[in-house]
Amino acid sequence: MLRVAIPNKGTLAEPAAAMLREAGYRQRTDSKDLVCRDEGNDVEFFYLRPRDIATYVGSGDLDLGITGRDLLVDSGAPAEEVIDLSFGRATFRFAARPDRIGSLDSLGGHRIATAYPGVVERHLAGQDVKAEIIRLDGAVENAVRLGLADVIADVVETGATLRQAGLVVFGEPLLHSSAVLVRRTGAPGCAQADQLLRRLQGVLVARRYVMLAYDVRADLLEQATGLTPGIESPTISPLHREGWVAVQAMVRRDDVHRMMDELYDLGARAILVTNIHACRL
Template identity: 35%
Template sequence: MDIISQLPDRLLFAIPKKGRLHEHCISLLKGADINFHRHNRLDIALVKNLPIALIFLPAADIAKFVGEGNVDLGITGQDMVEECEVANKIDEIMELDFGHCRLQVQVPIKSGIDKVEELVGKKIVTSFDILASKYFSKLDEKHLTDEEKAEGKKTKIEYVSGSVEAACALGLADGIVDLVETGETMKVAGLHAISTVLETQAILIRNKNPSDPHLVTKITSRLKGVIAAKQYVLLNYNILRENVREATKITPGRQAPTISPLDDGNWVEVQSMVLKKEVAEIMDKLEEIGARDIILFKIDNCRV
């Protein structure tokens, strides 16, 4: 991190350098008009239009560096914040609505195990040894007998850095704790999930004393706008004035809908932001109450 000391006038923003979060982060920064060029895959890139330096780090390190004050801002997974035990050292600014995963306890389908309690006292392999240890220590406390506790029996948690899903097939573990996104890798490995330790997604975090709080606020506002633009569309329609109250219950907007009179005094025009995933059903409901000229507009960016 020595080179970072040479960037005293820039806000330091840590981005995952590879993996499941990297491409999402690059798209998010582009949408927020944070322009940079990363030379020859270097791990530091200067933003051209803002006093920011992007620091590309493994996602697992970002939570630690933000928590210790080495960088001002970072994007990482909620799982990483918990695994690094820095939740009390950072501020979680917002969820970013990508990188959705579940940290789950998995066992071979052929094992016949279908309850997590059956793994108490056995061997677990994981890359999340802190979270797994906390999870199974509670199970040990609840399900091991006093005699077993006195003998020092407990669930053994062993750390591995990768290929966790192969541990059971190789006879290295009775179960694993690993991230599940689609579940395909788990199925191919002949595993199934029997318990969820944590649900996680990407989040924007900052240290408790960022070097430029005003710039942090600006970046946050931009990122919120990009995320909202992906989640929402703008719906425009005409409705009889007598049906406005019912229509605005269907499309209440984020704050309130915009209602404009038309030349025909019996009709008004309504504009409202609606969730993209609900728009088809919303349009059906509007049509049922007599709405006409229902038009959907894509939102490229916004401030919310």
Template identity: 60%
Template sequence: MLRIAVPNKGSLSEPATQMLAEAGYRRRRDRELVLPDPDNDVEFFFLRPRDIAVYVGHGTVDVGITGRDLLLDSGTSAVEHRALGFARSTFRFAAPEGTVSSVQDLAGKRVATSYDVLVGDYLAERGIEASVVHLDGAVESSVQLGIADAVADVVETGSTLRAAGLEVFGEPILQSEAVLIRPASRPEDDAVAVLDRRIQGVLVARQYVLMDYDVPVEHVDRAVAVTPGLESPTVSPLHDGNWRAVRAMVRREDTHRTMDELYSVGARAIIVTSIHASRL
């Protein structure tokens, strides 16, 4: 039975649970810490997001869902298996306005963060000797309170940092998102491969739609050039031999632009359908 660690709270929890439900697994109904799913031969363990990489790295569970930031900060041997496309965030350095202009300027300074392993490794890789101060939260207050000269934290709009008199500098430390992780020593066996295919199917279903339309025979080639599909679109004859029916997968974000282009080349009866599951 495949043991899967899932975040039990925070911004990762609900999207991870929803993705697994869309992949055909049993949904957590109450606040169970352990949820068996015998129909799919898996067992879910709901754990603190920050602890999941530790459990996976030690082989206590087989795979898990956590943030890339938490994985890199864990210091374990767990590795990223697949990016999941949600809970995206950006990590940046920030300091009082006008005091620091580059990462190299952090040499000899104190940097407050909740991700001391991640930030420490980042600085060490660049040969920058700085003191990393670990805080569990609200790092933006650390400079004003005199325990740090700069901070490293998640930046969304930057409004919280600006309110504390801080400004970002340098390149992003990390672009993070939810990831599926596994132990570095574990090969991708059949159980992990099934889970991975199901998750990939969910990602494809979220990224693509099915587009059906009718088009005159003489315009089929132009229309198919607009909707080439993944391998090739399906083209079928209609009762009226002067028309063809076409079906193809189209990226969801391109739906309306594609419909406009199809209409301009003579396609009609253009219909878009959501995809609930897929296997490529």
């Protein structure tokens, strides 16, 4: 059986389980369960702290895992990203009081509180900056207020937590994070792992694209399909009405309204959008 690590709690847990369900895998029904066997797909899911997942995968005890890119980097484990799963997006940034530290150059010699010491160490080493790293478990924004540190390095999503603590970000983000599928570095594939990867890629495409269908005069077909080239090529079907054709093409969800306006202006009619529930490209 393929053995896959899934976050048991925190920001990534629910969206990871939702994505696997969407990909046709069985997931636990009780949030206290630590293991869930999906006999039909020959996969066993292990629910672990997201921070530990790269360690289990890097050691080879588990085959694949879903964790955050920042947690993967922080672990230093010999595991690598297979695909970006496009949820759990956040940046990882330095922040301080507005009047204190304004740039990376002035970080040297300061005390930096963080729950991600591996990410910060790697970043500072790359910039040749020497600073003291204070490892905390969470709520690191309080470390500045309480005088334990001058700077924090933490996950920033909306920025609301920083604002509340009277801190502002400075410098470029240390990294852009999101949930990722990981495997042991250089690990060979297997049939069940390839299937899981293809199914997750299918979910990503189904979420990102919609199916657009419309009718257009045959003499405008080249212009219309120039707007909607699809992924491979659009499907063209004859219509009973002389001189008209029906077109079907996948288009990016983000673009669909602009495209519908342009197609309408061109003379296309009966423009319909439908969701894609699943796909294999």
